[in-house]
Amino acid sequence: MMRGLIVGDLELRLSEADVEEEWKTAFHSDPSEKEKCYINVAYPYPSGAMHVGHGRTYIVPDVIARFWRMRGRQVLYPMAFHVTGSPVIGISKRIARGDAKTLSLYRDLYKVPSDVIDRFSDPLAIVDHFSNEYQRVMSRLGLSIDWRRRFTTILPQYSKFIEWQYSHLNGQGRVVRGEHPVKYCPQCDNPVGDHDLLEGDKAEIVRFIFVNFEMDGYIIPCATLRPETIYGVTNLWVNPDVRYVKADVDGIAWLLSREAAEKLALQKHTVAITGEVDGSELIGRTVSHPLCGSVRILPAGFVDPDMGSGIVMSVPAHAPFDYIALLDLQKKGEYTDIEPVSLIKVDGYGEIPAKEAVIRHGIVDQHDPKMDEVTQEVYSAEFSRGKLLARCREHEGKPVRVAREDVGAVMEAEYGSIWFYDFDQQPVICRCGSRAYVRILDDQWFLTYSDLEWKQQVHDQIEKIALVPPEVRAEFDRTVDWLKDWACTRRVGLGTRVPWDPKWLFEPLSDSTVYMAYYTIAHRISGIPAESLTPEVFDYIFLGRGNPVNVDRTTLDALRSEFLYWYPYNYRFSAKDLISNHLTFQLFHHRAIFPDELQPKGMVVFGMGLLDGAKMSSSKGNVFLLEDAAEEFGADTVRMFLVGSAEPWQDFDWRxxxxxxxxxxxxxxxxxxxxxxxxxxxxxxxxxxxxxxxxxxxxxxxxxxxxxxxxxxxxxxxxxxxxxxxxxxxxxxxxxxxxxxxxxxxxxxxxxxxxxxxxxxxxxxxxxxxxxxxxxxxxxxxxxxxNPEIELAEELIVRTIEDIESIIKIIQVTPGQLTILLAPEWKYEVFRRVAAAEDKRSVTKELMKDDSMRKRGKEAANTISQVIKLIHSLPPQLVEDISSLAPDEYEIFTHAVTFIEKEFSVKVKVLHAEASGHAKAGMALPFKPAIVIE
RNA sequence: GCGUGAGUAGCCGAGCGGGUCAAAGGCGCAGGAUUUAGGGUCCUGUCUCGUAGGGGUUCGCAGGUUCAAAUCCUGCCUCACGCACCA
Structure with a gap:
């Protein structure tokens, strides 16, 4: 008697445990005579419990691994843990602080015992705990992983591996120093990523240019995205209620808002505040710029000292805000001599686009909620179709998008303009509660992904690689084109220090680019002291170069040969959100480090996971833990659902x-x-x-x-x-x-x-x-x-039974007798000839040329048109089989009489239609006998 | 906004080098069967009309190409993912 036949919960789980025990070492995989198949997945960051979305990420490759193993391949499916980076540091701090939300997440959702949580004030305790949990749950789900190769990315040996990789990249000139604007928290004294923000995580850093006006020896800067509009400036706006500051900026006297001065200090400028001045004192004064001459300063309450420099240049012809503000003043009889100055011609608008737009939308004052929309409308019209007018001198006729660049460059080169970075929205608040600013880091290390030659090499690789699904190829190519230099170092977090500049750590995405190679030797290298693992050692193992002495040669040769057995990997699996960074980065790095024959062979990109139709997200609590799922449904059910409900690259929905x-x-x-x-x-x-x-x-x-x-x-x-x-x-x-x-x-x-x-x-x-x-x-x-004949015969019976059922259903009578009338041979001949005909429209004419058909007259013509229709409704393979196999319908049905009688509980007769003399006999067609129910 | 992809019946999803598609399969729902103890299993139905195996109208919306379009082209709408120093 078979055990497990009645699948009680307990029994099912017991048998899972038995099997899991048997598998413990079964999937340890070493080089062998067999052809190898090396697949790997993006390793997890173990900062929380696994949910069913993670489950699919690792189960799909497991199914593939198991499949190829049974096909006789030597399969390697390894796993490691990515603990580089800063999130767990934040988590541990929040836990140490007793943050209720974090505690509840870990205690209630992830179900971490409280004595374990107590240790979470140490970030390493978090990753330790969850990487063990991951392994346990992965085993429980039956993943056929070779666990001997497990490592974490802060293992000293792994760090040595990273150092080796970067010594090559650096040697190739692919790591360069540069400056870079980042979101920055002065309180934490650190750059902040979007996930570190309490508010404003969608804020983008925008690069403005300061247009520098001059007044009494002071620079008056105005921040703008549209430097070309300098030719249409009629005045500046200053908020009379704001106290501005005089400041020494890079040795020059400036006048601007206090907020702006402080921001500049974070952007590689030396700023010393030397005095203050009321906005009201500035009203009516005259400033000048070589490109627009002298203009006056006008009062405007809408000017925000926290935006730009706190002083705004006014272009009423093209900026609806400026136009309406000027109009408001003029309504009071002030500054009536100022006229908008047009500098851009754009189709669909006359001389003063801002004025037209304001009138068209019926705007009456600056506070109209439609102002933003109107501004956007004018800006985009001008940006996409506008051309500069003659008053812009050498820029006349240039499209706006070109002139913007050109004028900006001229200002920067000749008129003292500098760039100024700020967020496109406020506020931006760090998790610590204080406000974040844009800061320029100037000793940051970059990977030169912008290098055109490197990009080209990766493009070439993408052409050769197997991609599943193939549609993602375009996205990879786009990503390669779009990538700029990547800041590959950070100040804080866990990770490997930059060997030549140890105050920096390699950033998490940058230390995870060629680790698939590390798996091949991870279990053998863990016993070698990290100090011995010099770059020369890795050169020998991975590149077959040099003559290292600190590790004995037999060991090195074993490592080298195992690496060469597995590499290159066959398939890498990952979710699609990593296309635009990790998956493309690893192509860049493989290209830079490894020779042609060791380049990646293929990638499989996953869709996302939904839970009851909504996106899965740990932070929102919308997750179903993988272990709970295994507990409730059994590991196999979870596996079968996750791989069977959608193809891997499609989104799946857990219900x-x-x-x-x-x-x-x-x-x-x-x-x-x-x-x-x-x-x-x-x-x-x-x-x-x-x-x-x-x-x-x-x-x-x-x-x-x-x-x-x-x-x-x-x-x-x-x-x-x-x-x-x-x-x-x-x-x-x-x-x-x-x-x-x-x-x-x-x-x-x-x-x-x-x-x-x-x-x-x-x-x-x-x-x-x-x-x-x-x-x-x-x-x-x-x-x-x-056996196609047998399958065809069965198909005939299935179809006939369906016909009988549908007739019975429609006529709603209890049949007393059933007669099946079979089509004569000449109709089969018609069938074959129609099936073979190229042109089904002229086939009737063609067939009717035959004497044998003509003598049947109308009956033949009817049959032909019925057969044409029939053939159109059958699958092409079936049509072909019917033509070529010529099923013996009489034989088939007489054999099946008992079965049909059983099905319908009625007496069944099988007759040749033409001999039956039955009224319905004419209905009989090949593979579709006439049916008489009485 | 930009890039990539997608929109098929109550739901999930096949189909998308044009005819073979009223459109696979699953789920759900309905009816029937079953010596069926419990949500089990099997059969049938599930856009619409129809007392003979048939007809009609469908595949995000609007057009177009074609003898013929879920399938090709154009425009629009909606959704997903990515847009960077972050796992």
């Missing part, structure tokens, strides 16, 4: 009701296998079932080769199940079936083993096999068992 039905499917599968045990003998439908099985095997194999896990499961689960259902329906009453069922079970258990390995492992054992199904031979379709 408990759907998962439950997957569980029933597995139970049904176990039931089928159990019932087929020990069945002997043969039946009439065995050959059919066997033939179908071969096709299912071929289809599933093909699908898995293409990573189509969902398609594979459709064939291997639902396909085989539906064949079995039909098979059983076809059996004579009381028959348990034939020995073919054993053949099906044997193949079926192996086909599903990659997806539901726990179940299949125990079934395999119950079936009396030695060894693990995980290493059993993958079924191969047996061509000799494929």
């Amino acid at each position: 408990n009701e759907l998962v439950s039905s997957v569980r029933k499917q597995i139970e049904r599968f176990i039931g089928y296998i159990a019932e087929s045990g020990g069945v002997t003998g043969t039946t009439d439908v065995d050959a059919w079932l066997s033939s179908r099985l071969q096709r299912r095997i071929a289809k599933m194999t093909e699908s898995l080769e293409l990573f189509q896990t969902r398609q594979a499961l459709q064939e291997a689960y639902f396909g085989i199940e539906s064949d079995l259902k039909w098979y059983r329906r076809r059996l004579p009453a009381g028959s348990p079936g034939g020995a073919v069922l054993g053949e099906v079970s044997d193949a079926w258990v192996r086909l599903l083993a990659p997806v539901i390995p726990f179940t299949c492992e125990s079934l395999w054992r119950e079936m009396g096999h030695d060894g693990l199904v995980s290493f059993a031979e993958w079924p191969a379709p047996d061509q000799t068992r494929i």
Whole structure:
């Protein structure tokens, strides 16, 4: 009796534990005679518990790994933990501080015991705890990982590996020093990433230019994105209620808002405040700029000292805000001599676009909520279609987008303009609660992804690499084009120090680019002291170069040979959000470090995970923990759902009701296998079932080769199940079936083993096999068992039964007798000739040229048109089979009479239509007999 | 806003080098069967009309190409992912 037949919760879990124990070391993978298959996944950052979304990321590669292992490959599926970076440092601080939200996340959602949480004030305790959890849960889910190779990215040996990589990149001139604006918290004295922000995580850093006016020996800067509009400036705006400061900026006397002066100090300028001045004192004064001459300063309450320099240049012809503000003053009879000065011609507008737009939208004053929209409208019209007018001198006729660059460059070179960075929205608040600013870091290290030659090499690589799905190729190419230099170092966090500048650490994405190579030797190198692992050692292992002496040669040769066995990797798996950074970075780095023959071979990109239709997100609490899922449904159910509900590259949606039905499917599968045990003998439908099985095997194999896990499961689960259902329906009453069922079970258990390995492992054992199904031979379709005639005959019966059912349903009578009238041979001839005809429209004429057809007259013409219609409604393969195999319908139906009689509980007669003399006889067509129900 | 991709029946999803598509499969729902103890299993139906296996209208919206379009082209709308120093 088979154990596990009745799948109680407890029993299921017990058997999972048994199998897990057996697998403990089964997937340790060493170089062998066999062809290798090396797959890997982006390693996790263990700062929290795994949810079902993570589950799929690691289960899909596992299914693929198991598949190729059964196909006889030496498969390597390794795993490590990425602990580089700063998030856990923030987490540990928040936990130490007793932050309620963080504590609740870890205690309630991740279910970390309180004594463990107590240790979380140490960031290393967090990653330690969760990497062990990850391993435990991954094992529980049956991932066939070689755990000997596990490492973390702050292991001293790994750091040495990073140093080696960067010594090459640096030597190639690919690491350069540069300056870079970042979001920065003065309180924390550190750059802040978007996830470090309490508010303003969508804020972007915008680069303004200061247009420097002059007044009494002071520079009066105005921040703008549109330097070309200098030719249309009619005045400046100053807020009379704001106290401005005089400041010494890089040795020159400036006048600007206090906020602006402080911001400048963070942007590589020396700023010393020397005095203050009321905005009101500035009103009415005259300033000048070489490109627009002298203009006056006017009062404006809307000027924000925290925006730009706190002083604004006014271009009323093209800026609706300026226009309406000027108008407001003039309504009071002030400054009536100022006229808007037009400098841009744009189709769809007259001389003063700002004025027209304001009038068109019925704006009455500056406080109208539509002002932003109007401004946007004018700006984008001018930017996309505008051309500069004659008053812009040498820039006349230039499109706005060009003139903007040109005028800016001239101002910077000749008129003392500098760049000024600020956020496009406020406020931007650090998690510590204080305000964040833009700061320019000037000793930052960059990877030169902007290098055109390097980009080209990566483009060439992308052309050669296998990408799943292929549509992502365009996105990779775009990313390569779009990448600029990447700031690859940080001041804080865990990680490897920059060897030549130890105050910096390599940033997390930058230390995770070629670690797939490290897996190949991770278990062998962990015993070697880090001090011995000089760059020369890695050169020897990975590049076969040099003559290192601090590690003995036998060891080195072993490492080198293992690396060469596995590398290059065959497939890397990752979610699609990493295309624009990690997945592309690793191509860059492989290209820079490794020779042609060791470049990546392929990548598989995953879709995202949803939970009940909403995006999964730990921070929002919208997650379902993987372990809870395994507990509730069983590991195999979780696996089958995650790989079967959508193809890997599609988004999937975890819904408990759907998962439950997957569980029933597995139970049904176990039931089928159990019932087929020990069945002997043969039946009439065995050959059919066997033939179908071969096709299912071929289809599933093909699908898995293409990573189509969902398609594979459709064939291997639902396909085989539906064949079995039909098979059983076809059996004579009381028959348990034939020995073919054993053949099906044997193949079926192996086909599903990659997806539901726990179940299949125990079934395999119950079936009396030695060894693990995980290493059993993958079924191969047996061509000799494929029998198209039998499948065609069965198809005819299926279709006829469907016809009978639908007729019965419509006429709603209880049939007393059923007669099947078969089409005569000449109609088959028509069928074959129509099927073979290129042009179905002229085939009637063609056929009617025949004497044999003509003498049948109208009947022949009708038949031809019915056959044309019939052929259009049948699958092409079927049409071909009907033509070429010429099924003997009489033989087929007389054999199936008992079955049809059983189906409809009615007497069945099978007759040749033309001999029957029946009124419906004319309806009979090839493969579609006429049916008479009385 | 920019880049990449997607929009198919109650839901999820096949199909997308044009005819074979009223459109696979699953889920859900409905009816029936079953010596069915419990949500199990099997069969049937599930856009619409129809007392003979058929007809009609559908595949984000609006146009276009074609004898023929879910499938090709154009425009629009909506959604997802990415837009950088961050895992």
